[in-house]
Amino acid sequence: xxxxxxxxxxxxxxxxxxxxxxxxxxxxxxxxxxxxxxxxxxxxxxxxxxxxxxxxxxxxxxxxxxxxxxxxxxxxxxxxxxxxxxxxxxxxxxxxxxxxxxxxxxxxxxxxxxxxxxxxxxxxxxxxxxxxxxxxxxxxx
Amino acid sequence: xxxxxxxxxxxxxxxxxxxxxxxxxxxxxxxxxxxxxxxxxxxxxxxxxxxxxxxxxxxxxxxxxxxxxxxxxxxxxxxxxxxxxxxxxxxxxxxxxxxxxxxxxxxxxxxxxxxxxxxxxxxxxxxxxxxxxxxxxxxxx
Amino acid sequence: xxxxxxxxxxxxxxxxxxxxxxxxxxxxxxxxxxxxxxxxxxxxxxxxxxxxxxxxxxxxxxxxxxxxxxxxxxxxxxxxxxxxxxxxxxxxxxxxxxxxxxxxxxxxxxxxxxxxxxxxxxxxxxxxxxxxxxxxxxxxx
Amino acid sequence: xxxxxxxxxxxxxxxxxxxxxxxxxxxxxxxxxxxxxxxxxxxxxxxxxxxxxxxxxxxxxxxxxxxxxxxxxxxxxxxxxxxxxxxxxxxxxxxxxxxxxxxxxxxxxxxxxxxxxxxxxxxxxxxxxxxxxxxxxxxxx
Amino acid sequence: xxxxxxxxxxxxxxxxxxxxxxxxxxxxxxxxxxxxxxxxxxxxxxxxxxxxxxxxxxxxxxxxxxxxxxxxxxxxxxxxxxxxxxxxxxxxxxxxxxxxxxxxxxxxxxxxxxxxxxxxxxxxxxxxxxxxxxxxxxxxx
Amino acid sequence: xxxxxxxxxxxxxxxxxxxxxxxxxxxxxxxxxxxxxxxxxxxxxxxxxxxxxxxxxxxxxxxxxxxxxxxxxxxxxxxxxxxxxxxxxxxxxxxxxxxxxxxxxxxxxxxxxxxxxxxxxxxxxxxxxxxxxxxxxxxxx
Numbered sequence: 021x022x023x024x025x026x027x028x029x030x031x032x033x034x035x036x037x038x039x040x041x042x043x044x045x046x047x048x049x050x051x052x053x054x055x056x057x058x059x060x061x062x063x064x065x066x067x068x069x070x071x072x073x074x075x076x077x078x079x080x081x082x083x084x085x086x087x088x089x090x091x092x093x094x095x096x097x098x099x100x101x102x103x104x105x106x107x108x109x110x111x112x113x114x115x116x117x118x119x120x121x122x123x124x125x126x127x128x129x130x131x132x133x134x135x136x137x138x139x140x141x142x143x144x145x146x147x148x149x150x151x152x153x154x155x156x157x158x159x160x161x
Numbered sequence: 162x163x164x165x166x167x168x169x170x171x172x173x174x175x176x177x178x179x180x181x182x183x184x185x186x187x188x189x190x191x192x193x194x195x196x197x198x199x200x201x202x203x204x205x206x207x208x209x210x211x212x213x214x215x216x217x218x219x220x221x222x223x224x225x226x227x228x229x230x231x232x233x234x235x236x237x238x239x240x241x242x243x244x245x246x247x248x249x250x251x252x253x254x255x256x257x258x259x260x261x262x263x264x265x266x267x268x269x270x271x272x273x274x275x276x277x278x279x280x281x282x283x284x285x286x287x288x289x290x291x292x293x294x295x296x297x298x299x300x301x302x
Numbered sequence: 303x304x305x306x307x308x309x310x311x312x313x314x315x316x317x318x319x320x321x322x323x324x325x326x327x328x329x330x331x332x333x334x335x336x337x338x339x340x341x342x343x344x345x346x347x348x349x350x351x352x353x354x355x356x357x358x359x360x361x362x363x364x365x366x367x368x369x370x371x372x373x374x375x376x377x378x379x380x381x382x383x384x385x386x387x388x389x390x391x392x393x394x395x396x397x398x399x400x401x402x403x404x405x406x407x408x409x410x411x412x413x414x415x416x417x418x419x420x421x422x423x424x425x426x427x428x429x430x431x432x433x434x435x436x437x438x439x440x441x442x443x
Numbered sequence: 444x445x446x447x448x449x450x451x452x453x454x455x456x457x458x459x460x461x462x463x464x465x466x467x468x469x470x471x472x473x474x475x476x477x478x479x480x481x482x483x484x485x486x487x488x489x490x491x492x493x494x495x496x497x498x499x500x501x502x503x504x505x506x507x508x509x510x511x512x513x514x515x516x517x518x519x520x521x522x523x524x525x526x527x528x529x530x531x532x533x534x535x536x537x538x539x540x541x542x543x544x545x546x547x548x549x550x551x552x553x554x555x556x557x558x559x560x561x562x563x564x565x566x567x568x569x570x571x572x573x574x575x576x577x578x579x580x581x582x583x584x
Numbered sequence: 585x586x587x588x589x590x591x592x593x594x595x596x597x598x599x600x601x602x603x604x605x606x607x608x609x610x611x612x613x614x615x616x617x618x619x620x621x622x623x624x625x626x627x628x629x630x631x632x633x634x635x636x637x638x639x640x641x642x643x644x645x646x647x648x649x650x651x652x653x654x655x656x657x658x659x660x661x662x663x664x665x666x667x668x669x670x671x672x673x674x675x676x677x678x679x680x681x682x683x684x685x686x687x688x689x690x691x692x693x694x695x696x697x698x699x700x701x702x703x704x705x706x707x708x709x710x711x712x713x714x715x716x717x718x719x720x721x722x723x724x725x
Numbered sequence: 726x727x728x729x730x731x732x733x734x735x736x737x738x739x740x741x742x743x744x745x746x747x748x749x750x751x752x753x754x755x756x757x758x759x760x761x762x763x764x765x766x767x768x769x770x771x772x773x774x775x776x777x778x779x780x781x782x783x784x785x786x787x788x789x790x791x792x793x794x795x796x797x798x799x800x801x802x803x804x805x806x807x808x809x810x811x812x813x814x815x816x817x818x819x820x821x822x823x824x825x826x827x828x829x830x831x832x833x834x835x836x837x838x839x840x841x842x843x844x845x846x847x848x849x850x851x852x853x854x855x856x857x858x859x860x861x862x863x864x865x866x
Contacts, residue, residue, distance in 0.1 A: 021724045021725070022724065022725060023689045023720065023723065023724055023725075024721075024723040024724065024725045025685045025688060025689065025718060025719070025720050026718065026719035026720070026721075027685070027716075027717075027718055028716070028717040028718070028719065029715060029716060029717075030714070030715040030716075030717075032432075034344050034345060034346050034431060035344050035345060036318040036342065036343045036344050036345040036387075039221075039222065041220055043220075052221060053221070054228065055384065055385035056385060058385055058386060058387070058391070060386070060387030060389075060390045060391055061318045061343065061345070061387055062316050062317050062318050062384075062385040062386060062387065063316060063317060063318040063319070063343070063344055063345005064316050064345055064346065064347050065346050065431050065432070069717075071719070075725060076683065076685040076686060076689070079605055080603075080605065080616060080617070080681070080683070081603065081680075081681035081682070081683030081685055081686045082683055082685060083685055086716055087618065102337065102344075103337035103338060103340055103344040104342070104344060105318075105340070105342030105343055105344065107342075108342045109340070109342055116222075117221065117222035118222070119217065119221070119222030119223055121166045121168070121222055121223060121224055122217060122222045124166060125164045125166065125217075149314070149316060149347050150171070150314075150347070151170060151171040152168075152169070152170060152171075152227055153168075153169040153170075153171075153210075154166060154167065154168055154169070155166070155167035155169065155212070156164065156166050156167070157165075157167075159164065159165040160162045160163060160164055160165065161162070161163060161164075161165045161216060173572070173573075175485050175486060175487050175572060176485050176486060177459040177483065177484045177485050177486040177528075178486070180644075180645065182643055184643075193644060194644070195651065196525065196526035197526060199526055199527060199532070201459065201527070201528030201530075201531045201532055202459045202484065202486070202528055203457050203458050203459050203486055203525075203526040203527060203528065204457060204458060204460070204484070204485055204486005204487055205457050205486055205487070205488050206487050206488040206572050206573070243478065243485075244478035244479060244481055244485040245481060245483070245485060246459075246481070246483030246484055246485065248483075249483045250481070250483055258644065258645035259645070260640065260644070260645030260646055262589045262591070262640040262645055262646060262647055263640060263645045265589060266587045266589065266640075290455070290457060290488050291455075291488070291594070292593060292594040293591075293593060293594075294591075294592040294593075294594075295589060295590065295591055295592070296589070296590035296592065296635070297587065297589050298588075298590075300587065300588040301585045301586065301587055301588065302585070302586060302587075302588045302639060303583045303584070304583065304584060305548045305579065305583055305584075306580075306582040306583065306584045307544045307547060307548065307577060307578070307579050308577065308578035308579070308580075309544070309575075309576075309577055310575070310576040310577070310578065311574060311575060311576075312573070312574040312575075312576075321785075321786065323784055323785065325784075334785060335785070336792065351576075353578070357584060358542065358544040358545060358548075361464060361466075362462075362464065362475060362476070362540065362542070363462065363539075363540035363541070363542030363544055363545045364542055364544060365544055368575055369477065398786075399785065399786035400786070401781065401785070401786030401787055403730045403732070403781040403786055403787060403788055404781060404786045406730060407728045407730065407781075432735070433734060433735040434732075434733070434734060434735075434791055435732075435733040435734075435735075436730060436731065436732055436733070437730070437731035437733065437776070438728065438730050438731070439729075439731075441728065441729040442726045442727065442728055443726070443727060443728075443729045443780060444865045444866070445865060445866060446830045446861065446864065446865055446866075447862075447864040447865065447866045448826045448829060448830065448859060448861050449859065449860035449861070449862075450826070450857075450858075450859055451857070451858040451859070452856060452857055452858075453855070453856040453857075453858075492858075494860070498866060499824065499826040499827060499830075502748075503744075503746065503757060503758070503824070504744065504821070504822035504823070504824030504827045505824055505826060506826055509857055510759065596854070596855075598767050598768060598769050598854065599768060600741035600765065600766045600767050600768040600810075601768070619807065619808035620808060622808055622809060622814070624741065624809070624810030624812075624813045624814055625741045625766065625768070625810055626739050626740050626741050626768055626807075626808040626810065627739060627740060627741040627742070627766070627767055627768005627769055628739050628768055628769070628770050629769050629770040629854050629855070666760065666767075667760035667761060667763055667767040668763060668765070668767060669741075669763070669765030669766055669767065672765045673763070673765055713737070713739060713770050714737075714770070
């Protein structure tokens with residue numbers, strides 16, 4: 021029996037997006053989404069917190085080498101988002117309205133695929149602004 | 162089956178309060194509550210985080226329009242607290258010692274009543290100072 | 303003789319931009335600006351701190367009513383930037399590469415024009431990210 | 444010739460205040476100060492940054508022992524403000540409208556009196572909220 | 585039936601550590617731990633958040649007097665860590681690789697022992713840097 | 726005549742230090758420096774803000790390419806400090822009591838030497854903890 025410890029790492033990326041539904045007219049988009057749907061887009065400094073869980077390895081005291089975790093997520097995930105436009109530039113968001121809700125669900129799959137055995141993805145937090153935050157735990161309803 | 166995503170929004174208000182029990186003498190209040198019970202009161206910049214959960218609407222990518230959520234809570238709840246005295250000015254705190262514990266439980270009822278169907282209140286966090294924080298999940302024991 | 307006090311207020315806006323020089327080829331832009339020049343743009347949560355100075359009015363204790371200052375700058379300046387694209391949507395940035403250096407110099411003129419007599423604009427600070435910040439004091443060299 | 448280094452320390456206090464002019468009617472106070480003048484008051488978590496300057500002592504590498512500076516300011520100044528009402532409880536604010544402008548000027552005198560020879564008070568910063576800040580450099584105009 | 589409220593308090597300590605396994609050679613330590621294992625050590629400003637839960641006492645509105653909680657944890661726990669070397673100076677870390685995972689599990693036992701009846705320890709968060717954070721809920725797997 | 730704009734970039738490093746004067750006994754060090762002088766040392770997460778000034782280049786809108794500035798300072802300066810012991814591991818601190826005052830003065834020389842013509846170093850800020858900060862402007866007295 022070993023303690024279950026949670027390890028969290030924060031990432032940063034700057035991206036543009038426009039929240040709109042391509043099936044709708046510009047008028048309907050403006051009515052539903054307001055300034056979030058301005059045609060030339062806007063952008064954010066996103067903060068992403070990735071939380072994994074597991075037991076500390078008795079030889080290292082680590083659940084996971086946080087430097088390796090950081091490098092894998094930066095190379096495979098953040099590099100696809102940073103200084104990009106979420107509507108047009110990100111393969112794993114293709115065909116998806118780039119709301120933070122849809123972004124965080126898409127990030128779950130990308131990040132879970134990078135974790136070694138024995139380390140479980142348990143929570144993502146995504147700040148769109150310092151006051152607007154989204155969380156996902158891999159749950160379905 | 163749809164993903165369950167959590168949406169959090171932070172609010173700010175500045176208020177005065179004095180923690181004391183009107184059934185007790187000033188001496189007993191001073192003894193139990195110390196400087197929190199100084200007769201002329203003191204105050205805080207409170208930060209409140211409201212977390213709701215639901216499934217993103219496929220047409221909008223939103224669990225809830227966070228701007229509408231923000232406006233409803235500001236108009237119905239924050240406006241009753243900001244630049245007010247929690248002991249004397251807030252109808253929904255009448256008869257209640259304005260500790261942060263009691264405040265957060267009272268806030269739960271006010272905020273839950275404002276949410277549309279399909280959106281569930283799941284967590285409140287209330288910072289009284291940057292180092293003192295209170296959480297409530299609607300639980301009873 | 304009256305004390306000179308500085309009053310600072312922070313503002314927030316989310317905007318898209320692309321740093322590029324329209325006189326250059328896409329290749330030269332990519333070479334000079336790197337990912338900041340990706341064609342579809344990217345974006346930031348900007349924080350702007352406006353600092354003015356003056357003497358407190360003996361009747362009010364205020365250098366300036368910070369609520370009035372806030373409302374004027376939000377209505378006249380922030381509303382032109384928030385949820386906008388700095389390359390295409392902002393009249394006072396027309397013809398200007400929207401680097402944070404050029405943005406802060408342009409903001410100085412917009413904000414100085416809004417101040418009442420006896421209140422002097424002394425400093426602007428503009429955070430493009432939490433780690434990149436720009437300051438302007440109205441100086442020329 | 445020795446380098447001049449600036450040493451800054453932050454303090455925290457929670458206080459109530461009501462911004463009003465006792466020479467005016469409640470109506471005039473409400474008209475001029477708005478919600479800042481509500482009769483039962485409101486409050487803030489104030490942050491105060493004290494900045495002093497001097498040359499590092501060659502034997503210690505210190506301009507001043509920051510622990511001694513902290514203890515002196517906590518004991519002599521912060522203790523008079525924390526968990527107090529600025530309108531009624533603070534001797535050095537007697538007769539003064541407790542705006543942050545007046546508070547910061549009053550704090551200058553209190554703090555300057557505590558510094559040892561060779562250490563100069565150069566700047567105070569007082570945050571009333573995370574977005575409203577006041578600075579004072581001891582200047583008169 | 586009474587509401588269950590969570591009360592969180594943050595603590596700060598500055599400590600040195602070196603992540604290494606004394607059963608390994610310096611070469612193996614360098615290979616596995618990289619710069620975290622430099623022989624002379626390095627250090628951090630740790631932030632610790634302690635979260636307890638219980639029902640507010642009807643007479644006080646408090647789950648626990650947060651000032652008493654703070655003083656007990658500072659006197660019994662933080663004082664053992666602040667301005668110390670985690671490899672050599674802390675009795676409750678004896679024989680343990682001072683990774684943040686091992687530190688947070690050790691802290692659980694120290695802090696749980698200090699709580700009065702009716703107040704339950706539910707979560708610890710430990711920030712090693714602003715971007716690296718560890719959580720523990722007392723779980724075993 | 727061109728505007729003079731200030732560009733600030735923040736850096737992070739984690740290091741151990743012990744404040745003590747090798748010319749003194751352990752007793753005198755303990756008496757003067759208290760816990761800052763514990764023999765096994767302690768450590769901090771340092772934040773360093775580097776501020777340079779110049780005129781924006783009309784072709785780029787930049788005073789300096791902040792990515793190049795960042796990379797040069799990380800490679801030449803931060804790499805010498807991060808995950809190191811300031812008493813023993815840093816060539817440019819040799820023979821110097823590693824107080825933050827002495828560290829910031831030493832950093833000035835290291836960083837000034839890296840700047841291109843037309844870009845002037847104007848301010849360093851060094852946070853030892855979130856509440857203790859040091860500033861240096863290259864001044865001598």
